[in-house]
Amino acid sequence: MSHVKESIEVDVPVRTAYDQWTQFETFPQFMDGVERIEQRTERLTHWVTSIGGVRREFDAEITEQIPDTKVAWVTVGDEVEQSGLVTFQPIDPSRTQVTLMMDFDPEGMAENVGDKLGFVDRQVKGDLKRFKHFIEERGAATGGWRGQV
Template sequence: MSTVQESIEVEVPLSTAYNQWTQFEDFPRFMEGVEQVTQVDERHNHWRTKVAGVTREFDTEIVDQLPDHKIAWRTLGGEVRQMGVVTFEPLDEARTQVRLAIDFEPDGVAEKAADAMGLVDRRVKGDLKRFKSFVEERGVAEGGWRGRITPGS
C-alpha cells in the first residue's frame, strides 16, 4: 500500500468547503482523470476514471461521515483498491484547512512507476488546488449533504 497526504487552505467558511466536497458528482470539474462520478445513494458512488489512456470503473463506499469534520471511504471489490479520508478544520470564520489522505495499491508496472516517481502525490496536490479555485470562485457550495454515516452502520 502507498499513502498520499496533502492539504490546502481554502478561503471559504468550513461549512462551504465541506458542503461542496459532498457534491461527489462535481468531482470531474476539479479532479484530473475523473470522468464521471454517479452518486448511487447516501453511502455509495460509482466512478469512471481515465488515467494514461486506461479507463477504469469502480465503486466506493463512505464508511464514516461527520458533517463539517470528515468523510472516509473505501473502494468495493474490483481492480482499484484504495481508502481515504478528507478532513476539514476551521482556521477562522472565512478559512478552512482541507486535508486529504489516501492509501492505495498501485496496479501494474505503470502505476507502480508513477507512484515511485511521485506522480500520484502531484496529481492529488493539483486536485486540491483545483478544488480551492472551484470553491473560492463560487464562494458558496452548489449543494451539500449533512447526514451522518457511522463506521459499521
C-alpha cells in the same frame, strides 16, 4: 500499499468547503482524470476515471461522514484497492484547511513506476488546488449533504 497526504487552505468557511465536497458528481470539474461520478445511495458512489491512459470503473463506499469534519471511503470490489479520508479544519470563520489522505495499491508496471515518481502526490496536490479555485471562485457550495454516516 502506497500513501499520500496533502493539505490546502481554502478561503471559505468550513461548512462551505465541506458541503461542496459532499457533491461528488461535481468532482470532474476539479479532479483531473475523473470523468464521471454517480451517487447511487447515501453511502455508495460509482466512479469512472482515466488517469495516465488507464481507464477504470469502480464503486466506493462512504464509511464515515461527519458534517463539517470528515468524509472517509473505501473502494468496493476487486477493480481498485483504495481508501481515503478528507478532513475539514476551520482556521478562522472564513478559512478552512482541507486535508486529503489516501492509501492505494498501484497495479502493473506503469502505475508502480508512476507512484515511485510521485505522480499520485502531484495529482492529489493539483486536484486540491483546483478544488480551492473552484470553491473560492463560486463563494458558495453547489449543494450539500448534512447527513451522518
